[in-house]
Amino acid sequence: MTAASDHVNSYYAASAHQAPARPPLAGDIEAEICVIGGGFTGVATALTLAERGRDVVLLEANRIGWGASGRNGGQVLPGWSGEGEMVKQLGERARDFLRRTRYRGNEIVEERIKRYSIDCDYVRGAATVALNARQMAALEEEFVSETAAGAGADLLLADAAAVKTHIVSDMYLGGLIDRRAAHCHPLNLCLGEARAAESLGVKIFEGSAVLSITHGERPIVATASGKVTAGTVILAGNAYHQLEQKDLGGYMLPAQTFTIVTEVIGAARAASALPGNLAVCDANWALDYFRRTADHRMLFGGLCTYNNRVIADIEGALLPRLRQIFPQLGEVRSQFAWGGAIAIPLNRAPLIGRTSDNVYYAQGYSGHGVNCSHIAGEMLADAVDAKAEGVELFEAIRHFKIPAADLIGNPMLALGMTWFRMRDALGV
Numbered sequence: 001m002t003a004a005s006d007h008v009n010s011y012y013a014a015s016a017h018q019a020p021a022r023p024p025l026a027g028d029i030e031a032e033i034c035v036i037g038g039g040f041t042g043v044a045t046a047l048t049l050a051e052r053g054r055d056v057v058l059l060e061a062n063r064i065g066w067g068a069s070g071r072n073g074g075q076v077l078p079g080w081s082g083e084g085e086m087v088k089q090l091g092e093r094a095r096d097f098l099r100r101t102r103y104r105g106n107e108i109v110e111e112r113i114k115r116y117s118i119d120c121d122y123v124r125g126a127a128t129v130a131l132n133a134r135q136m137a138a139l140e141e142e143f144v145s146e147t148a149a150g151a152g153a154d155l156l157l158a159d160a161a162a163v164k165t166h167i168v169s170d171m172y173l174g175g176l177i178d179r180r181a182a183h184c185h186p187l188n189l190c191l192g193e194a195r196a197a198e199s200l201g202v203k204i205f206e207g208s209a210v211l212s213i214t215h216g217e218r219p220i221v222a223t224a225s226g227k228v229t230a231g232t233v234i235l236a237g238n239a240y241h242q243l244e245q246k247d248l249g250g251y252m253l254p255a256q257t258f259t260i261v262t263e264v265i266g267a268a269r270a271a272s273a274l275p276g277n278l279a280v281c282d283a284n285w286a287l288d289y290f291r292r293t294a295d296h297r298m299l300f301g302g303l304c305t306y307n308n309r310v311i312a313d314i315e316g317a318l319l320p321r322l323r324q325i326f327p328q329l330g331e332v333r334s335q336f337a338w339g340g341a342i343a344i345p346l347n348r349a350p351l352i353g354r355t356s357d358n359v360y361y362a363q364g365y366s367g368h369g370v371n372c373s374h375i376a377g378e379m380l381a382d383a384v385d386a387k388a389e390g391v392e393l394f395e396a397i398r399h400f401k402i403p404a405a406d407l408i409g410n411p412m413l414a415l416g417m418t419w420f421r422m423r424d425a426l427g428v
């Protein structure tokens with residue numbers, strides 16, 4: 001990791017609540033638990049531990065919310081990525097876990113917003129929409145199984161006409177509307193949770209990239225200017241860290257994904273596209289997602305590169321797609337464009353586990369990280385409390401190393417991704 005940097009130039013950074021700049025770690029200190037990384041995983045874990053009376057130090061290489069947590073689409077979606085793989089490998093054990101945790105992250109977020117008065121534009125309601133018959137059939141199947149599992153009136157299967165009352169576009173054959181899912185300003189959520197953690201005694205150091213973890217009865221976590229000796233270490237650097245590579249290297253696609261936010265277009269114009277103020281994503285493998293912001297702009301995300309490169313013209317790639325979906329917006333202009341590393345394991349199931357008895361990690365939630373990072377935070381805190389069932393379930397999942405995953409321009413990856421994009425285009 002190079003020198004510490006400020007938040008990427010994004011809509012979120014431009015509209016973030018003021019947060020104190022925390023000093024880098026200086027000197028050697030002790031803690032019960034040392035958390036590495038100040039995104040949702042690190043902050044949520046630190047906050048859960050602090051709520052349970054633990055003594056926690058958090059080291060962030062850059063600023064709180066600098067990574068994916070401060071750059072994402074803000075969609076707080078239920079469930080996990082890689083659910084099919086988890087069930088395939090672990091059967092009923094995974095099915096039971098997935099049922100119990102489906103909305104757990106949403107619940108934690110909502111509880112915290114209330115308890116700590118976090119102002120982050122949180123609005124309930126999201127939809128997954130179908131672009132072809134195969135996707136519609138899959139959404140129908142999901143609706144049937146979730147209804148059987150007790151989803152109730154919060155989940156609604158909508159045909160093309162019903163979807164159009166919420167998403168005024170001719171693109172979609174129908175969709176699944178989920179009133180318990182939500183959207184928010186993720187950077188303000190992360191900053192608010194960090195503030196709450198500090199109010200409970202968590203010590204946060206920014207500009208403190210961890211360079212090494214020395215394992216032992218009390219592991220030592222070293223930065224350029226200090227050390228933390230702790231009973232337990234939680235590694236929450238997601239796509240942005242290079243630590244513990246012997247155990248963790250090569251499992252995640254080197255993927256970047258991109259977002260634009262338009263100029264302010266006003267409430268009426270925003271409502272001409274999304275009158276129901278839902279967060280929306282389509283059901284493609286390489287999906288588009290969009291929503292309104294609280295100050296009446298459109299946020300639109302999509303595209304993935306699989307060589308860790310940020311594309312040169314993000315606006316040029318995304319704005320035409322937004323205009324194609326909502327021609328009624330006219331010549332809407334984009335004001336912000338940015339990218340971020342999204343950690344996608346090859347089989348899509350998150351990587352959660354231990355590299356030794358007292359060094360834990362959680363990463364790789366693909367596009368479900370707002371919800372799942374909060375569940376992971378609770379599971380990691382449980383593991384510190386010697387209740388490791390959640391972590392053990394993830395440790396039982398087999399993952400696959402990507403040959404030469406870090407090789408820029410890996411031809412195998414490019415081929416694989418072209419195949420998935422072709423499937424989207426052909427609707428198969």
Ligand SMILES: Cc1cc2nc3c(=O)[nH]c(=O)nc-3n(C[C@H](O)[C@H](O)[C@H](O)COP(=O)(O)OP(=O)(O)OC[C@H]3O[C@@H](n4cnc5c(N)ncnc54)[C@H](O)[C@@H]3O)c2cc1C
Pocket residue numbers: 001036037038039040041042059060061062063064065066067068069070071072073074075076077208209210211236237238239240241242243257258259301339340341342343362363364365366367368369370371372373
């Ligand atoms: C553009 C984009 C859109 C997305 N949209 C959505 C969405 O709408 N909904 C959803 O649920 N998910 C979405 N995701 C995924 C979601 O944002 C992530 O899964 C989630 O934020 C991961 O949180 P995290 O804390 O694990 O990682 P991050 O937020 O990436 O945080 C990791 C932190 O660790 C720090 N770090 C790294 N190495 C070190 C080190 N050596 N020492 C100290 N600190 C270190 C980094 O600086 C960083 O701040 C999106 C992701 C991207 C990139």
